[in-house]
Amino acid sequence: MATFILFRAVFGYLFLVLIVRIVGRRPGKQLTPFEFVLIFYLGGLTLTGIVGTEASLTNAITQILTIASCHYVLSRLRARSTRVTRILCGVPVTLFQQGAWHTETLSKMRIQDDDVMDIARESGIKSPSGIGTAVLETFGEISILPTPSKKDEPNA
Amino acid sequence: MPEPTVIDSATDSIPKVHDEVSVGANLEFQRKWWRFEHIVWSVFFLILLADLLGAFGRGWLAKAHRSTPDQALTVDYERIARASTPSILSLHFSPPAIRDNHIQVFLSDSIIQQLGAQRISPQPVVSAAGEGGITYTFAATRAPAIVQISLQPQFPGSHAFRIQLANEPAIQASTFVLP
Numbered sequence: 001m002a003t004f005i006l007f008r009a010v011f012g013y014l015f016l017v018l019i020v021r022i023v024g025r026r027p028g029k030q031l032t033p034f035e036f037v038l039i040f041y042l043g044g045l046t047l048t049g050i051v052g053t054e055a056s057l058t059n060a061i062t063q064i065l066t067i068a069s070c071h072y073v074l075s076r077l078r079a080r081s082t083r084v085t086r087i088l089c090g091v092p093v094t095l096f097q098q099g100a101w102h103t104e105t106l107s108k109m110r111i112q113d114d115d116v117m118d119i120a121r122e123s124g125i126k127s128p129s130g131i132g133t134a135v136l137e138t139f140g141e142i143s144i145l146p147t148p149s150k151k152d153e154p155n156a
Numbered sequence: 157m158p159e160p161t162v163i164d165s166a167t168d169s170i171p172k173v174h175d176e177v178s179v180g181a182n183l184e185f186q187r188k189w190w191r192f193e194h195i196v197w198s199v200f201f202l203i204l205l206a207d208l209l210g211a212f213g214r215g216w217l218a219k220a221h222r223s224t225p226d227q228a229l230t231v232d233y234e235r236i237a238r239a240s241t242p243s244i245l246s247l248h249f250s251p252p253a254i255r256d257n258h259i260q261v262f263l264s265d266s267i268i269q270q271l272g273a274q275r276i277s278p279q280p281v282v283s284a285a286g287e288g289g290i291t292y293t294f295a296a297t298r299a300p301a302i303v304q305i306s307l308q309p310q311f312p313g314s315h316a317f318r319i320q321l322a323n324e325p326a327i328q329a330s331t332f333v334l335p
Contacts, residue, residue, distance in 0.1 A: 004311070004335075008335070018196075022193055022196050022197070024193075052239075052240050053240055086182070086185050086189075090186075090189065091180060091181060091182040091185050091186055092180045092181050093181055093183070093186050094181045094183075105183075105186070108186075108190050135181065
């Protein structure tokens with residue numbers, strides 16, 4: 001049944017969007033092997049359920065078009081609505097500000113202060129006192145804004 | 157007179173705090189999201205628990221059986237099955253079901269069509285279509301005797317079926333097929 005096949009594609013796409021959003025952001029510019037396993041395994045398992053026994057080219061094309069349409073609709077909604085953007089992508093969260101770690105946020109986002117310091121060292125900051133604000137961005141990276149006094153120093 | 161500074165609409169819409177570009181953090185939303193995540197993880201746990209118990213088929217809660225009043229026929233089936241997933245329908249026959257070294261049993265069309273019967277073991281000696289189903293005649297020696305039907309339903313939904321021995325009341329049941 002064609003409707004059922006397309007419904008499976010839509011459900012699979014939305015379900016994966018939810019799962020990836022729930023599993024959460026991890027800091028870092030590259031995927032770790034741990035995350036590679038997650039991404040490929042989720043994709044493979046979803047594919048099995050969506051395609052099922054109907055491995056025709058027609059089925060593949062209609063399902064790809066369905067998922068592309070879903071993605072287009074979500075992208076349009078995301079561009080038009082801040083609320084949808086927050087739900088789909090999340091919001092940046094502050095991990096460190098004004099000399100204090102935001103421990104609740106670190107704990108809930110499953111991030112350690114060492115992760116923040118790893119990124120800070122890439123910017124030449126050696127201690128938390130050099131960090132003005134540390135933010136976990138929606139795309140998973142940690143941004144470090146140095147303290148103004150450190151920024152002005154020649155070797156900072 | 158100096159030219160006024162032109163601020164395009166995109167730059168103008170970026171929120172600022174103390175003349176610095178705001179990072180866009182929204183702890184109130186994030187706390188709501190954490191609560192939502194907590195609920196979703198609880199739901200995930202309940203789904204997995206229900207799955208282990210067989211609430212979604214292929215487990216303890218999914219298995220069911222029905223018998224005729226004299227126990228001549230007992231049917232083991234799955235009340236919950238999964239689409240495109242094999243399952244077995246077992247028919248257990250006791251002595252009253254065997255007459256002249258034969259067992260004659262009627263299976264409704266829904267077992268063949270909606271529930272997707274793939275194979276019957278052992279093969280029947282005679283198959284006769286009619287009355288909304290197929291009447292199979294199996295060669296049999298002595299009880300107990302078992303006939304197994306491999307099923308593989310293709311479409312989700314509730315599918316009722318009927319199985320009846322000659323001169324016995326029918327066994328009626330249904331299987332709910334999950335997508």
